[in-house]
Amino acid sequence: MMNTLALFESMSTISTTMLEVARANDWDRLAELEREMGQIRNELMRIEPDPRENAKLSRAEQEHKASLIAGMLENDREIRRHVEPWLASTRKLLSGTALERAVRAAYGP
Template sequence: MSSLALYESMSTLSAAMVEAARANDWDRLVKLEREMAASRDGILRAAGASQEPLGAAEAARKAELIAAMLENDVEIRQHVEPWLTSVRKLLSGTARDRAVRAAYGAFGP
């Protein structure tokens, strides 16, 4: 697969990640992120192999795809950050509860 085709694939995955983030479908988002990482690894492998340089039109398309993925990343983060903040609060509260129970010898739920 050419590097440009890999960028096209990553752009499609990135758009799907936005949809998953909008829907708060965290399991799907994680799955898509793994697929994105595999595509990224493919690009890195392709960069290590000798390939023909991209023409002007292909280079412009690659730049468009990268810009779109960066925009998608911003939106994904807008959806994920509040969720992560709430998870952090939940986890820190749980850890604090355990510390209090341990300090005062209270065991149980």
């Protein structure tokens, strides 16, 4: 079983990779990495359900953990900047398809 700091380090590594694939518009790989991140998050919640567990870390470990979290949050912000335009165009495409289906249903092919 990994310790919690190692899990945060794994999450940080995945977060950095997620940013790289978002920049490359590789949405399938991004989804895979999101699943991996979720699995690690679930493991973290299983072994560290109480936030007070952080008190067991040394000061240096707490600072390292905080730095990892800050980096992941920054990566998340940039990932969103890449994903949101893609999501908007996908929504537009899907809504156009739905509208087209509704028109066909109402008026025939």
